Amino acid sequence: MAIDLTVNGTPQRVEADPDTPLLYVLRDDLGLNGAKFGCGLGQCGACTVTVDGRAVLSCVTPVLLMQGRAVTTVEGLGTAEAPGPMQRAFIEEQAAQCGYCIPGMMMRAQALLQERPDADDAAIRRALEFNLCRCGTHMRILRAIRRAADTMRHAETAAPNGRAG
Amino acid sequence: MGRRKTRHNAVERGLIGGAAVLLALGAGALAWAWETAIPPQPRPAADSFPADLVAEGARLAAVGNCIACHTVPGGRSFAGGLALPTPFGTIHSTNITPDEDTGIGRWSEAAFTRAMRRGVDREGRHLYPAFPYDHYTRVSDADNRALYAYLMTRTPVRAEAPANGLPFPLNIRMTVAGWKLLYFREGAFTPDPVKPEVWNRGAYLAEGLGHCGACHSPRNALGAVDEGRAWAGGEAEGWTAYPINRDSPAPVPWTADSLSFYLRHGWHPAHGVSRGPMAEVTGNLAGLPDADVAAIAAYVADRMGTPSAERRRRGEDLQALVPRLSADAGTPPGASLPAAGGLSRPPTAGSEGTASGGDERGEAVYRTACATCHESGRPLPFGGLPFALSTAVNAANPQNIVNVTLFGLPPGDGTVSAVMPAFGGALTDADMVALLRYLRGRFSDQPPWDGLERLVADTRSGAHHVAVRPADGIERAPRNVGAED
C-alpha cells in the first residue's frame, strides 16, 4: 500500500507492505542510515526516531501508522558539514566509540529536550534508560546531551521564535 | 497535575465532609483514641540480634513488601519518602531504617509492635491507613520481633520524609482515630481449626503481612476495604488489581501450583509476567522459602474456588497455546507459534466497530508491534504471552492493557526482566483503540470494552495516574504527567 508521510521535513510517498516496520522503510526505501537495526524487539533503542516530536522505536512500528505523520531521523538534525546542536555536541564531546547506538541516543535526547528543554541529569538518564550502549560511552553521551541542552536553550533565548536545529 | 486535581475535586469535597465526621468521632472517643508515647531508647547494637532472627525478619519483610512503599525508586532501601497518591491527598512513606533522628532507631520493640498492631507511632500519633495496619494487626508477636530485628540491623539512612499533602481536616491525625473506630478491628490471626495447617499458614501470611486484600479489594468512600467484597478486585497506583476470588478473569484458571510458580518467579507460562505494583510483590516473594509461597498459593487458590466445568474446559483447550521452554517446544526461537486454531477468532469475525477497516489496521499493528514478541516462540518470561492467555485482554477492565501498551514494561537496570517497548509515541489514541478492539475481538470471548477512547486519553494525559516502574523501581512514564510527581 502507499503511505504518505513526512521524513526530515520532506513529504514522501512510500509503497510498502503495511506491516513493514518503519525502520526498513527508512533504511531500504529511503536510503537513510541513521536508524539502526539493533534487536527488532524494542529493547535496545538503536532504531529510535521521532514521530511528531516523540521518541518511537522504528523497529516495532508498522509503517501504516505513519500515514500523515512527521518522522525525523538523525539525518534531519543536520549534516556533517552543518551539524545541528545535538550533533555538534556529540562531536565536541567525542561521544562515540563504535557509534552504532549513537543516532538512537541522539533522537531520544532530541525528543526529551524538545519537550523539556530544562531536563536535568536525572531526567536525561531516565529518558535514555531505554537505549543501550555496549562500548561504555555513557559518560560522554550524558555530557553531550547536557551540552546540547545548553546550546538549544541559548539558541531559544537568542531567537525566541526560532527552533534550534 | 492540575487535571488530576480537577477530577478529584468533587470526590475530595465529599471526603472532607466525611473526614469532619471522622474528626468528631475521634474527638468524641478521645479517651479511647489517646495513645501514649513510648519512651525513646538508644539504638540497639546490630550484633545484639541473633542472625537467624534477622534472617527470619528478612523473609517476613519480603512477605510484607515493606521495601516497595518505604523506598523511593532508585533511592536507599527503607529510607521512606515515596509519595503515595491517595484520593485524599499525597502521603509520604516514612523512614524505617534505624537512623535515630529520622528513622526508627530509637523505637523499642514494644513501640514497633504497637505500630504494627494498632497503627500508632512511637510518640503516640495515629498513622494513616496507607500503612496497612488493618492487615498487619494479624501479625504475631514472634514475627514482629523478627521484623524488628531485621529493620534495626539495616543500614541507617538519614532522610526526612516530605510533609504529607493532605487537606484540613485530614491533616489532623485525630481523624484517623475516628476512621479506626469505624473500620479498624485490632486482633491477632485466628487459625481455622477445620482447615489444614498449610491453609492456615497461607491465610496468616496472605491476610496479615502479605496484605493482598489491600490492593485486590474494592474500597469505600473513606478508603476502607469493603469487607463484604474482599478480594473482589481493586486498584493500585493506576493499575487494576484483578479479582482473586472466584471472579478471577484469568483465561486459564489458577491452581495452587500455578500460583505458587507465579508468586515465586514473577511469571507463569499460562499467565504471563507480573507488572505494575505486583512486580514488586513477586520480586520480594522470590526470596521466600518454598513452603511459605506454597502456603500462600494454596490459600489463594482455595479462595478462588473450583472453576466451573466450562471454564475448566476452556482452560484445558488453551493449554495448547502455552509456550513451553526450550527444546520441549519443538519450535526454535524466532519461530511463529502454530496457528491458534479455534481458540482465537478469525480477525474479521464481527468484532464491533470495525466496519471501516479498523480491524485490518488493528491486525497489521498487531503483526508488527505485538506478534514479534507475543508469537515469537521465545520462552517466557522474555517472549510475550499469547494474548488468548492474557488476563489483561480477557478482563472486564482494560486499564492494564492500556497501561502496558502506552508505557511498556520498562527494562530493569541490569536485571533479568521482561522488557516491552512503550507504544505511546507510535500509536495515536485512535490507533490504540483499534488495536485493543482487535485484541479483544480475536483473543477473547468476552464482550467488547466500553469507553476505550476516554480511558486511553485519560491514561495518556495523566488524568488517570499510573505508576510505571521496572522491577528495580525507577519510576518513569513518558508523557504521563502524573508519574512525574
Added chain:
Amino acid sequence: MSDHSPLPLTRRGLLAAGGALVVTVSLARPLPAQTGGGGARPPKPAPGSLAQTPRLDAWVRIGADGAITVFTGKAELGQGIRTALIQVAAEELRVPPAAITLVTADTARTPNEGYTAGSQSMQNSGTAIRAAAAQARVLLAQEAARRLGAPADALGFADRRVTAPDGRTLGYGELAASLDLTVEVPADAPLTPPDRLSVMGKPLPRVDIPTKVTGGAAYVQDLRLEGMLHARVVRPPSPAARLTALDSAAVETMPGVIAVLRDGDFLAVVADKEYRAVKAMRALTTAARWEETATLPGDTPIPDLLRGLEREVGTVDANGEAGTIADGPRSLRARFTRPYQLHGSIGPSCGVAVMGEDGLTVWSHTQGVYPDRKAIAEMLRLPPERVRVIHTEGSGCYGHNGADDAAADAALIASKLPGRPVRVQWMREQEHAGEPYGPAMMIEAAASLDGNGRIDRWTFDVWSNTHTTRPGGAGALLAARHLAEPFPAEPAAMQITPAGNGDRNAIPLYAIPNTRVLWHFLPDMPLRVSALRSLGAYANVFALESMMDDLALLAGADPVEFRLRHLEDPRARRVVELAAERFGWTGAAPAPGVGHGFAFARYKNHAAYLALAVELAVDRGSGRVRMTRATAAIDSGAIVNPDGIRNQTEGGIIQAMSWTLFERAVYDDTRVTSVDWASYPILRFASVPDRIDVHIVERPGDPFLGTGEAAQGPTAAAIGNAIRAATGRRLRDLPFTPDRVREATATG
C-alpha cells in the same frame, strides 16, 4: 601465526630463572615493548609489523599529485584506531592529518597484520607506519636536497612541500615521482624526537564521528550495492541440532522471496527486500523440523562443569617453593568463578558478499581479513587469491563475535547466486545465541604471609577453555560446520605464551618469592567460546586483586600500601600512587554501606599499566550496587591520542562494570536461553557512575603499550574490593547481581 619462529625459552621460563622450571612449548616471539626496555625504540628486530612486511610502499604511498595513502592491516573496531594511525603518519610525514588517506584491512590492498586484537594495533601497526612514514620523509628530504642543492637537515616541510632555506620548494608528488619506495624500512628509521612532536600526543577529534552522528554510511550494515539482495539464515535451534525435515514450498512462494537455500543443516532464505526476508525467515523457521541433542551444561554449577572438563595441566609459572599452602592464621585460600559472558554488540553481525567473474568479494567487520579469507576460501573450496575480504566497520567489536560467521553466511549464499550481491544481517536472538562467548572460568588461589606482612607463597590454579577459536580453518565458521559435508572445528590445544590466553595475567606482577601458576586446560567446549576483550585477564585479575585485598586485611595493611609493598616496577608504582592520590584514597570507610575499592594490573604483564579506585554504595535491602565514581591512572607508553585513551579506558571501565554486576549467559541442557536483552541484561543509564576520571601518565618517546583492554580486570576487582569494604562480605562469584549481594549481606 605460523610465521612466528619458536624461541627456546618462554617468558615464563625467563621469569622462573633460578626456580623450578617447566617449559611449555611456545609459539611466541618477544614483543617490541618487552625488548625495548623503556628506551626510545627497540633496536632489533624491525619495529612492529615491519618484521612481517618490511617494504615501505606496503605502508605509505605518495602519488604524483602529492596524495598520501597510508595502509594498515588493522581495522577500526570503534576503538578509534583510524584516527590514531593517521596522527602517527601525519606526524612523521610533517603533514596535517587531513592530508592522509588511510586504507584499512583489505586483502587486496593492505599488509597482512593478522587480527586486530589484543590491544596491539598501536604496538604493531602504529609502530610500523611510524617508521615507514619517517623513512619516507627521509627519502623525500634526500631527494629534495639533491635537487635543490641544499643540505637535507636545512629543509623545511609544510603543506606537502619541501622548502630549501632560500625559499625554493618541491611538492611531495614531484619528489615521489622520482623516488623508489619499494625499499625496506630500516629498523632505525629516524623518528621525530618526543620534544618535537606536534600531532602525536595531542587530542585529535575522531575522523569517523561526524559521519556517524549525521547518518552517513559508516557500517557494513549500511552498504547498498546495485542489485543487492537480502538474506536471512535459519540457525539450528541448539548446537547439535540436525535438520530432519523441511517443507519450504510455502516459503518459496512468499512475496519477494528469491530463493530458499539448504546445504545440510545450513538453511537460508533470500528476498528482494529486507523485511520480506525477515518474514520468510520466520516462516522457514516454522517449516523446519530439527532433531536436538542435549549437549549443554544445564544447571551444572560452574566449578563442577569446569572440573569435569579438565584434561591437561600446564605450568604457567613456577618460582621458588610454593608447595601446598596449608590453612592457617597467616594464609588464605579462595575460589573464584566467572560465568560465560557475551560480547553483545548493539548491532548484530552482518556480512555482504558478491560472487563476480574474478572471484568472491566479501565485506565484513571481521577482526582479521586475511585469516577470514583463508577460512572462507577453504569452506568454498576456492583458492584464497580468488577471495577478497574488505574490512568494513560494524557495531562495536570486543573480540571474536559473529563477524566471521556472518561473512561466511554471506559468502556461502552469494556463491550460490553468482552476480548478485547478498547482504546477511543476523537477528538479535541469532547474535545472542550464536556468537562465541567469553569462556566460564574458575580460579583457586592460595597465599601466605611471612612475619613481616609480606606474601611469601602464592599458588594460582586456573580452569579454562582456550580463549581463541578464531579462523583458522573453515571449521571455525558456523556455516561451514553446518554444511552437508561439514568442516569440523579444529581441536583446541593449550598454548602457553607470553601474552597469555586463559592464563593471561595469571602471574602476579608483585614480588613474591615462591609462586606456582597452573592452567587446568579444558579442550572441550560445551558452549562455543572465543576471545572476549582481555581474555583470561578479566577473571584472573579479578581473583588476583581480590586476594591482594584480603591479604592486606590479613596483614593489617592498607590495600594501596600493601600493593606498593610488593611492587618493584617504578611504572607500576606510579599508576598506583597516582590513582590513589587523585581519588583521594584514605583507606577509611566513607559512610555506612559505602565502600572504596582499589585494583591494579599491567595488562598481559607487558602492555598498559592501569590502577583504579572506585566508590560504590551497596543497598542491602535490594542488593543493588551503585558505583558512584571511578578514578583510573594509566600508563600506555607514548601517547598518540590522549582523548582516545580516555575514551577507551572509560568504556572499558563501564563495560567491565556491566560484566561484573550483571552479566551471565544462561542455557538449559539443550539450548542457549540468553536470546535478547531481557534474558541477558546489561548496564543501562541508571547504573552509570556520576563521574569517571582517567589520568594519563605521559611517557613520550617510549614504545606504545596496548590500552584497549587494560581496564577489564581491575574494574571487576575494584568493585569486589569496594563491596567488601562496604559490607564486610567478599563476593567471589561473578556477576554480583542484586540477588547475590542481597543474599550475602542479608544478615550482617
